[in-house]
Each structure stands twice: as structure tokens, then as C-alpha cells.
Amino acid sequence: MTKPAMRGLTRRELLSRASATGASFLIGSGFIAASDAAWAAETTHLDPKVFATLVQMARDIYPHDRIPDENYVIAVKGYDSAENAEAITAGINALNAAAQGKGFASYLDMGWEKDRVEILRGMEESVFFQRIRGGLVTGLYNQKTVWPIFGYEGESFSKGGYIDRGFNDINWL
Amino acid sequence: MAAPFDMNDDSVVVIIGTGAGGGVLANELAQKGISVVALEAGGRYMPEDYINDEWESFGQLAWTDARTTSGDWRVADDFSGLPAWIVKAVGGTTTHWAGASLRFQEHEWKPATNYGEVQGANLLDWPIDGAEMAPWYDKAEKKLGVTRTNGWPGLPGNNNYKVLEAGAKALGYEEVHTGRMAIMSHEDGDRIMCQQTGFCFQGCKWGAKWSSAYTDIPEGEATGNLEVRDHAHVARILHDDEGKVTGVEYYDADGVLQLQKARVVCVAGNSIESPRLLLNSASSMFPDGLANSSGQVGRNYMRHLTGSVYGVFDKPVRMWRGTTMAGIVQDEARHDPERGFVGGYELETLSLGLPFMAAFLDPGGWGREFTTALDSYENMAGMWIVGEDMPQETNRVTLNHDVTDQFGLPVANVHYDDHPNDIAMRDHAYKQGMAIYDAVGATRVLPTPPYPSTHNLGTNRMSENPRDGVVNKHGQTHDIANLFISDGSQFTSGAAENPTLTIVALAIRQADFLSSEMSKGNL
Numbered sequence: 001m002t003k004p005a006m007r008g009l010t011r012r013e014l015l016s017r018a019s020a021t022g023a024s025f026l027i028g029s030g031f032i033a034a035s036d037a038a039w040a041a042e043t044t045h046l047d048p049k050v051f052a053t054l055v056q057m058a059r060d061i062y063p064h065d066r067i068p069d070e071n072y073v074i075a076v077k078g079y080d081s082a083e084n085a086e087a088i089t090a091g092i093n094a095l096n097a098a099a100q101g102k103g104f105a106s107y108l109d110m111g112w113e114k115d116r117v118e119i120l121r122g123m124e125e126s127v128f129f130q131r132i133r134g135g136l137v138t139g140l141y142n143q144k145t146v147w148p149i150f151g152y153e154g155e156s157f158s159k160g161g162y163i164d165r166g167f168n169d170i171n172w173l
Numbered sequence: 174m175a176a177p178f179d180m181n182d183d184s185v186v187v188i189i190g191t192g193a194g195g196g197v198l199a200n201e202l203a204q205k206g207i208s209v210v211a212l213e214a215g216g217r218y219m220p221e222d223y224i225n226d227e228w229e230s231f232g233q234l235a236w237t238d239a240r241t242t243s244g245d246w247r248v249a250d251d252f253s254g255l256p257a258w259i260v261k262a263v264g265g266t267t268t269h270w271a272g273a274s275l276r277f278q279e280h281e282w283k284p285a286t287n288y289g290e291v292q293g294a295n296l297l298d299w300p301i302d303g304a305e306m307a308p309w310y311d312k313a314e315k316k317l318g319v320t321r322t323n324g325w326p327g328l329p330g331n332n333n334y335k336v337l338e339a340g341a342k343a344l345g346y347e348e349v350h351t352g353r354m355a356i357m358s359h360e361d362g363d364r365i366m367c368q369q370t371g372f373c374f375q376g377c378k379w380g381a382k383w384s385s386a387y388t389d390i391p392e393g394e395a396t397g398n399l400e401v402r403d404h405a406h407v408a409r410i411l412h413d414d415e416g417k418v419t420g421v422e423y424y425d426a427d428g429v430l431q432l433q434k435a436r437v438v439c440v441a442g443n444s445i446e447s448p449r450l451l452l453n454s455a456s457s458m459f460p461d462g463l464a465n466s467s468g469q470v471g472r473n474y475m476r477h478l479t480g481s482v483y484g485v486f487d488k489p490v491r492m493w494r495g496t497t498m499a500g501i502v503q504d505e506a507r508h509d510p511e512r513g514f515v516g517g518y519e520l521e522t523l524s525l526g527l528p529f530m531a532a533f534l535d536p537g538g539w540g541r542e543f544t545t546a547l548d549s550y551e552n553m554a555g556m557w558i559v560g561e562d563m564p565q566e567t568n569r570v571t572l573n574h575d576v577t578d579q580f581g582l583p584v585a586n587v588h589y590d591d592h593p594n595d596i597a598m599r600d601h602a603y604k605q606g607m608a609i610y611d612a613v614g615a616t617r618v619l620p621t622p623p624y625p626s627t628h629n630l631g632t633n634r635m636s637e638n639p640r641d642g643v644v645n646k647h648g649q650t651h652d653i654a655n656l657f658i659s660d661g662s663q664f665t666s667g668a669a670e671n672p673t674l675t676i677v678a679l680a681i682r683q684a685d686f687l688s689s690e691m692s693k694g695n696l
Contacts, residue, residue, distance in 0.1 A: 061539045064548060117540060124539075133539055141531035141547075142228050151551030152493065152527040155225035157378045161370030162331075167495035170332040172488045173339045173613060 045085040050092045053107050054079065054132070057095065060116045061133050062140055066149050075139035076132070091128035098122060176400035178210050183434035185210045186687070187421055188441060189407045189450065192265020193676040194660035195441030196385025197316070199401070200393035201684030207691065208398055210433055211390075212405040212423055214442075215261035218268070219387055223376030227529045230375035234268055236261040239584045240445065241573045246589040247622045251536035256587040257476075258625040259443055263403050264386025266443065266627065267673070268376045271498035272354040272383065273521060273559075274319040275670035276310050279303045280508050281516075281561070284666045287508060288515035293592055294563035295473055299665040300637040300646040309678040317355035317383040317677065318364065326358045327351040328367055331495030333522045336484070336554035340609035341502045341520075348503035352521070355383035355673075356496060364388075369495035371524070405431075408582055410438055410454040410463055410656070418463070418656045424580050437687065437696055439648075441659040441680075444474065444629035448570045448662060449585040451633070464633070464650035464658075469643050471571055473564035473634050474587065475667040476626035478595040480558040481523060482603060483534070484610025485549040485617040492524035492554050502556075505605060506669045514597040517669045518560030520606060525555070533624050546619055554610060558602040559628070561669045563592040570632050628672050633662040647686040648679060655696050659683055 043051045058072045079088045092107075098119045099107040110116045123129050140146065147154055156162055178185050186202055188195045191213045199211045215236075224230045231237075235258065242249040242256045249256075260266045280287045282303055285296040314322040321327050328351045330338060341349045356373075357364045367381045380387050393399035404426035411432070412418045420434040440447045448471035452462040462470050502520040509517070525533060527550055535543055573586040591599075607618040636642025639651035648663050650656045659680055661672050668675075690696045 063541055063544050066548075133537075137532050138228060138528070142528045147527055150527050150547065151489065151491070153491075154526070155372065156370050156494070157225050157372070161368030161379075162494040163367075163369040165494075166491070167331045167369035168329060168335065170335050170490060173335055 043080045045082050046080045046088060050089050051080060053092045053095060054088060056108055057132060058136055060113060060120060062136055067146055071140060071143055071146050074143060075136055095119060175397040178208060178400050180431065180433050184208060184436050186437045186439060187212065187433055187435035188439045190265055190441035190660060191263050191385060191390060191401060192441065193267050193385065193673045194680045196264060196389045197677050197680040198439060198659045198684050199399050200389035201681055202687065203393035203396045203398035205688045206398060207688060211399060211401045212407055213263045213401060213403045214406040215263065215403065217263040217403045220378045220380045223378050225372040225375055225378065227526045234260045234262050234376065238578050239576055241576055241584060241586045243586060244589040246591060248625055252625050255625045257445055257629050258627050263390060263401060264384045267384040268386055269374050270673055271373050272356045273498050273671040274317055274353050274355045274674040277668045277670055277675060281668035291515060291563060291594060293565060295566045296564060297636060297641055297665050299635060306678055309682040312681050313674055313678040318357055320354045320358045322353060328354055328356060328358045328496055331369060331499045332490050333492035333524055333554050334500035336490055336613060337500055337522050337556055337609065340613040343612035344608055346502050346504045350501065351499060352501045357381045367496060371493045371495060371497060373497035406580060407450060408580060416458060416653060418653055437655045439657040439659045443660055444632045444662040445570055445585045445587060447658060447660055448632040452572050453582055464643050464652045464656055466652050467640055467642060469634060471632050472566045472569045473631040474568045474570055474589060475562050475564055475631040477628040477667055478560040478562045478599050479623040480599050480603060481555060481621040482606030483553050483555045483619040483621060484615035486552045486614060487616055489551050490554045491551060493526055497524055498522060512601055514594045516561035518558055518598055518602050519669050521557050521559060523555045523557035534621055556606055559669060559671060560598045560602060561667050562595045564631055564666060565592055630661045630664040630667050630672060633658045635663045635665045648683045657683065
């Protein structure tokens with residue numbers, strides 16, 4: 001009947017995501033600027049192509065056309081580690097195998113998002129998919145650099161709140 | 174004797190928890206000259222410490238010790254280890270609450286009488302009523318600085334409220350206003366006016382919202398009669414051969430087990446931890462846990478049925494600006510079985526920042542249906558549904574002996590199944606909430622599932638007859654005269670209103686009773 005605290009917003013996940021995100025921020029912006037795949041080549045434990053596929057998968061799970069690749073890279077960069085490499089590679093291999101089953105050379109070779117999403121729907125109950133999806137909820141949306149893309153302003157205390165800055169400025173009602 | 178108190182001082186009242194119940198009770202007793210030791214599991218944070226960043230703040234304040242869940246409520250699937258969004262800190266969940274301060278409606282004190290037989294519901298009338306509580310509500314409203322009481326003005330409406338108000342009025346709703354809020358709408362003493370900063374859930378950095386952390390607790394400490402020990406996690410309440418409680422064992426900040434003796438023990442650890450503590454205090458004399466001769470400890474867990482509605486518009490709203498709970502529609506709070514359910518619900522504005530919106534809008538959701546909704550975040554308005562859920566004996570907090578916390582104590586399992594009345598009411602509220610936004614031109618509406626519970630109620634309920642509940646009308650346990658329950662777990666029913674004002678009113682009243690019983694030599 002009872003379920004142990006295995007998924008969702010457990011303390012353990014919260015802390016691990018927070019530290020993964022924090023560490024990723026240290027990499028700094030612009031580290032992928034040189035060329036399209038430069039960031040993938042900078043992987044330390046994952047094969048660059050595996051990492052590139054992981055980044056595409058992240059975008060296909062939470063597609064925001066106005067968010068640049070860089071933020072998706074930061075969101076999944078924590079998986080490029082000794083302890084995660086094996087599980088991530090196995091998951092990406094399964095993704096590629098599913099793509100090959102549909103007649104494509106690999107997941108990255110599928111040009112249309114619709115085809116890739118169909119593959120993801122087929123594996124959405126898997127531990128791998130849920131791990132990547134769950135991690136993105138904080139790993140992607142908790143990056144302060146994506147907030148302005150959504151219009152979100154973050155904290156306002158340092159500016160004195162909105163009492164004189166438009167808390168009631170709606171003009172279209 | 175003045176604080177700090179000796180571990181062997183058995184003249185003190187020990188209060189477990191420092192939130193709306195425990196924090197207020199501690200101060201009220203201290204003001205009357207009674208020696209109090211308040212034990213708080215969390216740390217101490219003041220407004221300057223609060224963090225206006227949702228995840229960071231969650232890491233700072235939330236109670237994230239292990240818990241488990243079961244039942245058909247969606248929270249058990251979406252957040253299996255996090256049944257409740259409540260706080261572990263001095264001040265408890267009064268740091269996190271939004272500030273809505275509503276009195277119960279008269280009929281809500283007597284749900285068994287007024288709602289009649291509801292199959293599967295364990296309805297019971299409270300042994301108190303509105304007339305009994307009126308003077309205590311008066312004191313509570315004055316203490317909290319509740320707007321629209323005592324001649325204080327309402328708060329100004331923010332953008333999110335203006336959308337709600339326009340839609341509600343277009344539908345013909347009449348009881349629509351910026352709420353009765355424990356948020357200062359005027360300058361007074363140490364609490365400054367609301368600066369419309371948002372982040373009410375993360376602790377008010379202005380101290381404009383009432384929290385016991387920076388009002389009642391320091392006021393009580395200033396008397397010299399109150400000692401607050403933080404990072405003190407209570408493991409067990411002890412008793413003697415006569416069945417009177419004698420003290421509590423707790424783990425201190427270093428994880429060392431301590432024993433504080435007590436004349437009276439008051440439990441105010443919220444509706445999950447309070448029954449857990451009574452159950453974990455089982456002994457050969459009380460094998461089913463303390464104060465549990467009725468078998469009702471842990472049962473009748475209520476959480477308000479809740480749910481949210483977000484509306485997307487073609488122009489910006491920027492709902493996060495200003496007071497989080499900025500206004501209310503009260504027309505549906507009445508009891509009117511014509512709608513297909515008993516009891517009623519309030520609709521209150523709510524906003525989440527982008528990070529929490531991503532986590533709570535449709536937990537587990539992904540793909541473009543999800544992301545296109547978030548893409549319109551700036552153009553969203555939001556409201557929260559707070560409705561009376563049915564007490565059910567099988568909705569309960571039990572000990573999960575398979576999972577232990579950092580001290581090796583069995584954790585609480587929270588089991589909740591929605592009652593058909595809860596589902597009917599939530600469906601009605603979703604429909605009305607969506608109609609409100611449609612009436613002002615929403616291009617998309619999002620009926621959002623319940624979040625982890627912040628209103629946790631009922632697990633040590635108040636009853637006239639000792640057979641039906643755990644405590645009497647003063648929060649004194651039926652079984653043990655010097656053991657009291659001082660939090661929302663003593664609620665006999667949930668009513669439609671946010672519970673804090675009632676918890677505070679009950680705590681002020683309990684302090685009066687305790688002091689009078691102590692001076693009569695009854696305790």
C-alpha cells in the first residue's frame with residue numbers, strides 16, 4: 001500500500017538537483033558558443049554523440065523554441081559524470097534502437113519532432129525517461145537565465161517590491 | 174524562575190511546535206506569567222533570512238523529512254514522499270501561509286446536524302459554536318492585524334485580483350473583495366505595510382504578513398517566561414504509572430537524546446506530526462498510543478479538497494506581482510446541496526513563480542501541451558480552490574514501520590482517498606473557476622490538480638463524547654488531563670475557510686483555560 005519516497009520532490013532529489021544545477025552554472029555561459037557541437041565535445045565521461053542526443057531528448061520533453069540549446073545543455077550536464085555515464089548511455093542506446101526500429105539511423109537523424117516524441121511516448125514509463133524528465137523540472141526551469149524568456153521577473157524585494165512598480169498596472173480589462 | 178529552564182524543572186508547560194497553534198499558545202501563556210519551554214524541530218529564520226527564490230526557500234524552510242503516502246489522491250502519485258507543503262522552522266507554517274484569515278460560518282460548526290447523513294463521511298458536530306468562538310476570533314483578528322476588521326482597510330488589488338474580480342462580477346458573484354488578510358494594510362508598530370513584493374509563501378521579508386516567528390515568539394521571550402529551543406525534534410512523550418504525562422524526550426541539534434520534564438504537555442506539530450508523536454509514544458499502559466482510547470488518533474485526516482485554475486489571456490497579467498493571495502470570491506462558500514454536494518468552497522487568487530509553476534501545473538506532464546501553457550506564463554491569472562472535504566475514518570495518519578527518519582523513528586504515512594462529495598465539489602469549483610476566466614476572455618484554461626497539502630487537519634479531533642474523538646472542547650485530551658492538542662489536528666471538521674485564524678483563536682482560548690486550570694490546582 002505505502003510507497004517509499006522514491007520520486008517527486010524528495011529532499012534527496014531536491015538537493016542533488018540543486019547541486020547539479022549549481023555546479024553547471026559554474027561552467028558559465030558562452031561555453032558552447034564556438035560552434036554547434038563544441039559543448040558536446042567537452043564531455044568528460046559521456047560520448048559526445050550520446051550527450052548531444054541527451055540534449056535533443058531534453059528539448060523534446062520540454063520544447064521551448066525561444067530557449068537556446070545552452071540552457072538544455074546546462075540542465076543535463078550533471079549526467080556527464082562517472083557515476084551516471086553507464087545508465088545514461090544505456091538509455092540513449094535504447095532511444096537509438098527505437099529510432100532504428102522506425103527506419104532511422106538514430107534518434108538525432110529523425111528530422112521531425114513528432115517522430116521523436118512518438119519514440120519518447122513509447123518509453124515514458126521507463127526509469128530513464130522519468131529520471132531525465134523529473135530532473136529537467138528543476139534543472140531547466142530553475143535557471144535564472146530562462147526566466148526572462150517567460151517574462152518572469154524573479155525576486156523584487158531588492159527593488160522595493162512592486163508597490164510603485166506596476167503591481168496593479170493591468171490596462172486591458 | 175526565568176528562562177532558560179532546567180531539564181528537571183517539572184513546573185514548566187512544554188509546547189511541541191511553534192506555529193499558529195504552538196507559537197501563539199507559548200506567548201499567551203508567557204504573558205500570563207506561566208513558564209514555557211517550546212520545542213521546535215526546525216531552525217530559526219527571521220525576515221532578513223528569508224529567500225525570495227522558490228526552490229532555495231523550499232530547501233530552507235520546508236519539512237522534507239521522510240514521509241510516505243497512499244490512497245487514490247493524486248498527490249500520492251505526483252509527490253509520493255511529500256504529502257504536505259509545510260514548514261520546519263520556528264514559526265512553523267506561519268512563515269509560509271498566505272495570510273487569509275476567515276472565520277468559520279455558523280453552520281460549519283455543526284456539520285453532522287446541518288449536512289445530515291453523508292455516506293462514508295465520519296461527520297461530527299464541534300462541541301463549540303460561533304457564539305462561543307466570537308470573542309476569541311476578535312482577539313485573534315486584533316493580534317494578526319486582519320484587514321477589513323477593527324476598522325483596518327483592505328489591501329489594494331493587484332493584477333491577478335483585478336482579473337478575478339472582473340470575471341467574478343461578470344458571472345454575477347457579489348462577495349468579491351481583496352480578502353481578510355493578516356497582512357498589514359497600514360503602518361503599525363513593528364510591522365510595515367505590504368510592499369506588494371510577492372513571495373508570500375517564502376516568508377515575508379518585510380514582516381508585513383503575520384508570522385509567530387517574528388511576533389508572538391519574541392514577545393513571549395521578552396517576558397522571561399518562554400524559552401524556545403530550536404532544532405529540538407521530539408521523539409516521545411513520557412508518562413507515569415497514573416497515566417499523567419511527565420515530560421518529553423527529544424533529539425537536540427547534535428542528535429543527543431534529552432529529557433525535559435513537564436507539568437503539562439501541549440502538542441502542536443501539525444496534523445501529520447502530532448498524531449505521529451502520540452502513536453510513537455505508545456507504552457505498555459497505552460499500547461495504541463497516547464490519548465487513543467477512542468481509536469481516533471490519526472483518523473479523519475482532512476486537507477481541504479483544493480485544486481487551482483489558471484487562465485491564459487492574450488495580454489499580460491503578471492500575476493506574481495504583489496500579494497500572492499490577493500482576493501477572494503465567497504459566494505460559493507455557502508451550504509447549498511442543490512449544487513450536488515454539502516458544504517462550500519472559497520476561490521482565492523494564487524500565483525506561483527515560474528519554477529514552481531513548472532513543478533505543479535501538471536505534475537508528470539511534458540511535451541508541447543505542457544510547454545505552450547508555460548510559454549504564456551506572463552499572461553496567466555491564477556486562483557486556488559479551498560473547499561470543505563469530508564472527514565473519513567480511513568483517511569488517516571499511521572506509522573510506517575518500514576521507513577524511519579534520521580533518528581530511526583517510524584515515519585508518518587498519510588492515506589487519503591477523495592470522498593465523492595469532494596470530487597463533486599472540486600468539479601463544480603473547476604467549472605466556476607474556468608467560467609470566471611472565460612468571462613474576461615481567457616484563450617485557454619488549466620484546471621490544475623491539488624498541490625501537496627498545506628491545510629492539514631483533523632487527526633486528533635475535538636468531540637463532546639470521548640468515544641468520538643481525542644480532545645474535549647478545550648483541546649485537552651479525553652484520556653490524559655495534562656496532555657493538550659493545540660494545532661489544527663483538533664479540528665472536528667474542515668469548513669471552507671483557511672484554518673489559521675481558527676487555530677490562533679483556539680490557542681488563545683486554550684491559554685486562558687490552561688492558566689485557569691493551573692491556578693485552580695487541577696493541572
